[in-house]
Amino acid sequence: MKRILITGGAGFIGSHLIMHFVKNYPEYRIINLDKLTYAGNLASLDPVKDIPNYSFVHGNICDGDLIEKLLRECKINTIVHLAAESHV
Numbered sequence: 001m002k003r004i005l006i007t008g009g010a011g012f013i014g015s016h017l018i019m020h021f022v023k024n025y026p027e028y029r030i031i032n033l034d035k036l037t038y039a040g041n042l043a044s045l046d047p048v049k050d051i052p053n054y055s056f057v058h059g060n061i062c063d064g065d066l067i068e069k070l071l072r073e074c075k076i077n078t079i080v081h082l083a084a085e086s087h088v
Helices: 012-024 042-048 064-073
Strands: 003-007 029-034 054-058 078-081
Touching (some): 003 012, 012 029, 029 064
Parallel strands (some): 003 029, 003 078, 029 054
């Protein structure tokens, strides 16, 4: 079973990728990790927020303890890294 951690999933590209995976691959477990800065819009994921194979985690990719916990507890086997600050 695919267990995918998508960082920056509340951003424009991330939210579209999450909606695609959640709707087309119900056997995949999709975990969205996003800090929700100016670029994140959690409302864009409203269409999938209650679908059982999707979950949201509010957090920072720089938080090593959080990342380690997610990798271990969710048994992540794939990471799609989309978190970025585009203004830098």
